Amino acid sequence: MSEQQLFKVTIDNITIEVPAGTSILEAARKIGGEVAPPAMCFYSKLKGSGGKCRTCLVEVSKGSEKDPRPMPKLVASCRTTVMDGMEVKNITSPKVIDARAGVVEFLLLNHPLDCPICDQAGECHLQDLSYEHGKEGTRYEFQRRTFKKHDLGPYIQLHMTRCIMCFRCVFTADQLTENRVHGVLDRGDHAEIATFIEKSLDNDFIGNVIDVCPVGALTDKTFRFKNRVWFLKPMDAHRDCPKCSGKVTLWNRGEEVFRVTARKDEWGEVEDWICNECRFEKKHSNDWVIEGPREISRHSVISQGHYLDAVKPTETFLAVNDGRAPHLLLDIHTESDVNKPEIELSLINGPAHSNNFNSK
Amino acid sequence: MAIKLLLEKAHVQGIRTYEVYRREGGYTALEKALKELSPEAIVEELKKSGMRGRGGAGFPTGMKWSFIAKPEGVPRHLVCNADESEPGTFKDRYLMEFLPHLLIEGLIISSFALGSNATYIYIRGEYAWIPDILEEAIREAKAAGFLGNNILGTGFDCEIYVQRGAGAYICGEETALIESLEGKRGNPRIKPPFPAIKGVWDRPTVVNNVETLAALVPIIKMGGEEYAKIGIGRSTGTKLISACGNINKPGVYEIDMTISVEEFIYSDEYCGGIPNGKRLKACIPGGSSVPILPANLLLKTTKGETRYMNYESLSDGGFATGSMMGSGGFIVLDEDQCIVKHTYTLARFYRHESCGQCSPCREGTGWMEKILKNIETGKGKMSDIDLLWDIQRKIEGNTICPLGDAAAWPVAAAIRHFRDEFEWHITNPQEAQIRNFGLAHYADPIHIPVTEHSKSI
Numbered sequence A: 001m002s003e004q005q006l007f008k009v010t011i012d013n014i015t016i017e018v019p020a021g022t023s024i025l026e027a028a029r030k031i032g033g034e035v036a037p038p039a040m041c042f043y044s045k046l047k048g049s050g051g052k053c054r055t056c057l058v059e060v061s062k063g064s065e066k067d068p069r070p071m072p073k074l075v076a077s078c079r080t081t082v083m084d085g086m087e088v089k090n091i092t093s094p095k096v097i098d099a100r101a102g103v104v105e106f107l108l109l110n111h112p113l114d115c116p117i118c119d120q121a122g123e124c125h126l127q128d129l130s131y132e133h134g135k136e137g138t139r140y141e142f143q144r145r146t147f148k149k150h151d152l153g154p155y156i157q158l159h160m161t162r163c164i165m166c167f168r169c170v171f172t173a174d175q176l177t178e179n180r181v182h183g184v185l186d187r188g189d190h191a192e193i194a195t196f197i198e199k200s201l202d203n204d205f206i207g208n209v210i211d212v213c214p215v216g217a218l219t220d221k222t223f224r225f226k227n228r229v230w231f232l233k234p235m236d237a238h239r240d241c242p243k244c245s246g247k248v249t250l251w252n253r254g255e256e257v258f259r260v261t262a263r264k265d266e267w268g269e270v271e272d273w274i275c276n277e278c279r280f281e282k283k284h285s286n287d288w289v290i291e292g293p294r295e296i297s298r299h300s301v302i303s304q305g306h307y308l309d310a311v312k313p314t315e316t317f318l319a320v321n322d323g324r325a326p327h328l329l330l331d332i333h334t335e336s337d338v339n340k341p342e343i344e345l346s347l348i349n350g351p352a353h354s355n356n357f358n359s360k
Numbered sequence B: 001m002a003i004k005l006l007l008e009k010a011h012v013q014g015i016r017t018y019e020v021y022r023r024e025g026g027y028t029a030l031e032k033a034l035k036e037l038s039p040e041a042i043v044e045e046l047k048k049s050g051m052r053g054r055g056g057a058g059f060p061t062g063m064k065w066s067f068i069a070k071p072e073g074v075p076r077h078l079v080c081n082a083d084e085s086e087p088g089t090f091k092d093r094y095l096m097e098f099l100p101h102l103l104i105e106g107l108i109i110s111s112f113a114l115g116s117n118a119t120y121i122y123i124r125g126e127y128a129w130i131p132d133i134l135e136e137a138i139r140e141a142k143a144a145g146f147l148g149n150n151i152l153g154t155g156f157d158c159e160i161y162v163q164r165g166a167g168a169y170i171c172g173e174e175t176a177l178i179e180s181l182e183g184k185r186g187n188p189r190i191k192p193p194f195p196a197i198k199g200v201w202d203r204p205t206v207v208n209n210v211e212t213l214a215a216l217v218p219i220i221k222m223g224g225e226e227y228a229k230i231g232i233g234r235s236t237g238t239k240l241i242s243a244c245g246n247i248n249k250p251g252v253y254e255i256d257m258t259i260s261v262e263e264f265i266y267s268d269e270y271c272g273g274i275p276n277g278k279r280l281k282a283c284i285p286g287g288s289s290v291p292i293l294p295a296n297l298l299l300k301t302t303k304g305e306t307r308y309m310n311y312e313s314l315s316d317g318g319f320a321t322g323s324m325m326g327s328g329g330f331i332v333l334d335e336d337q338c339i340v341k342h343t344y345t346l347a348r349f350y351r352h353e354s355c356g357q358c359s360p361c362r363e364g365t366g367w368m369e370k371i372l373k374n375i376e377t378g379k380g381k382m383s384d385i386d387l388l389w390d391i392q393r394k395i396e397g398n399t400i401c402p403l404g405d406a407a408a409w410p411v412a413a414a415i416r417h418f419r420d421e422f423e424w425h426i427t428n429p430q431e432a433q434i435r436n437f438g439l440a441h442y443a444d445p446i447h448i449p450v451t452e453h454s455k456s457i
Helices: A024-031 A094-109 A125-133 A168-176 A208-212 A276-281 A301-305 A316-320 A354-358 B018-023 B028-036 B039-049 B061-066 B091-098 B100-114 B130-143 B174-181 B210-214 B216-222 B224-229 B261-266 B295-299 B339-353 B359-376 B382-395 B403-427 B429-434 B452-456
Strands: A006-011 A014-019 A057-062 A086-089 A156-158 A182-185 A192-195 A218-220 A233-238 A247-253 A256-262 A289-293 B076-082 B116-123 B159-164 B205-209 B239-245 B251-255 B280-284 B329-334
Touching: A006 A024, A014 A024, A024 A057, A024 A086, A057 A094, A094 A125, A094 B359, A094 B382, A168 A182, A168 A208, A208 A218, A208 A256, A256 A276, B018 B100, B018 B130, B028 B100, B028 B216, B039 B061, B039 B100, B039 B216, B039 B224, B061 B205, B076 B100, B076 B174, B076 B210, B091 B100, B091 B130, B091 B210, B091 B239, B100 B116, B100 B130, B100 B159, B100 B205, B100 B210, B100 B216, B116 B130, B116 B174, B130 B159, B174 B205, B205 B210, B210 B216, B216 B224, B261 B280, B261 B295, B280 B295, B280 B403, B339 B359, B339 B403, B359 B382, B359 B403, B382 B403, B403 B429
Parallel strands: A006 A086, B076 B116, B076 B205, B116 B159, B239 B329
Antiparallel strands: A006 A014, A057 A086, A156 A218, A182 A192, A233 A247, A233 A289, A247 A256, B239 B251, B280 B329
């Protein structure tokens, strides 16, 4: 067996070859688009993450070439490795769609939906998830749960009510920092992220928990209520940092740097971890070498600012007419009363028929 | 009188001590296993016996043991799951409390068969007094040379350690148990890898129930083939049933799986019938997570056959009209019991015991509890019943570990079989606070259609 053994896997009728040991989710991400299941807890850069949120459940309709039996239950695609000849159904399986809608409902059950005052709004994975896979309205008629507030120090703001228990921040603290001082206390639906005794999170690199948090449970305290992310202009920038790669995204408004985050890829995952100093202390444009605007998916609300490739509109007629000027130009106001405020619209006759013109 | 293999000597005075246990023929199976049999031969005997795991899932133990990985130079472990927390189940407690040496003997045999030099008993925190009994038994066994280095001159070393849990139902799930044993938060692991490949400290591990491991003693004593002759079909050997609820004689009984459910409830040898002349309404035959059955479906299957106390017969009809053997926690409910309240109590338990790791179980169990509480206290709506059904359907099968299923099944079964009682609670909220729904039609015989064709079969 060669080291780079390739397995053939078919996801939603699209076949792809991936190295052995790849998870279904990562294979699906290689195909991209809608085929990639949503992931709220899995984070490819954090070892041991995934399997918890259950949003990435998929149906395995054929186990492998050797053992073609389907898997009896839906499986978490982030933690299931592909087998040769495996066939997976994601959006083509009604079972998956149904289960996923259920999971979204469960995740939103106790979520406060305080998006209008949440700093994560606009870049929140739970917003995207519920928009894409959820149902409108909730069947939950009880009070949503609340928690005693914990202060995590000057950098990180914790909103436990928004937490979906993805455990990413726990893995981050375990794998990036010297000492984890926060974790999950209690169990079941009263489990919470907290420090055991009131302590602040100030380890170096702990700021990355803000970036990995899929919801607004952990947000940047230095950016708290300062601005909405979609009013900001993300700029790639770097600096010589002795501790980290120094590659960041600055979120500007005008010349002012409102916040600094790590750069995130198309799946919302951090490309390079950054240190606390870069994130919290360097908030002047002249601390950084600006590289240029960061590309943001056009589906994201952040891209609605049209800061990228902002060019003046060209003359439409010329553009669509291959540079030829129009032969005839009509002013809509001379032809129709529709736009005149004093005209009662209901009195205007219906659409014109060919008869109307023939009679002239 | 039924055959007794495990509890045969339970009533001998002082059987808890090594002296009496040895005098009554204890540790002879161990001597036979270590001196006459090889580890492979023991596994072979176990396979022949056809014994199925007694913890609840009923997976054949011999097969489970043959899955254990044996990489060179990596220690293997046997873990005894004594985290018996399923409401209604208390058979392991009885076994450990009164016959600790039976478990220790079974553990040493199993450790020898699996090659485990360090074996653990993970016991639930609420059994506060039992670890002392077990540790005393371990001390005695060690003094007698059945534990420690070079047991009986075979060159096999084994130590048994008792580890107390902190009282979490979820730590009875094998991977959560392993996490807890390692000193971590008791969250179930995502499988695969299975414990047989990567268990305690990433070493191959077998986790078995107390009763399963104790049953090794009679299996070795009588041989796998003889053991398989007891019982019926794929339900071989004897099973401990912990009976409780509205019965005259609650307690732990050893049955050989050939008796009918009716016999078990009404016979004086076992539960001794229902007190105060009340009638049977419903029963949970295998511990709180298995589906509840109304009296008519409990005593007879939908084919009109008598239901027996064994794995196959109890699950006859699937979840639609059957239940499961489970862990053997037999809970009997008489006509005065309220199914809604009962279901609410179970939902409250599962909500409290959910580990909170995966979303459907964490959020769904709490939601179900709240709705059931509303129905129970007369604030329910008709749409709540369908909502409950939909919630349980979305939890079941979509979680990391079986706790989600265990929380969903009781609710599903209660609605499936007792829907009119739920509806009565909703339509008569005031009355439901004063009196119970009663037996209604739940004990009425089921009509089994007879056709010319079915007669000829």
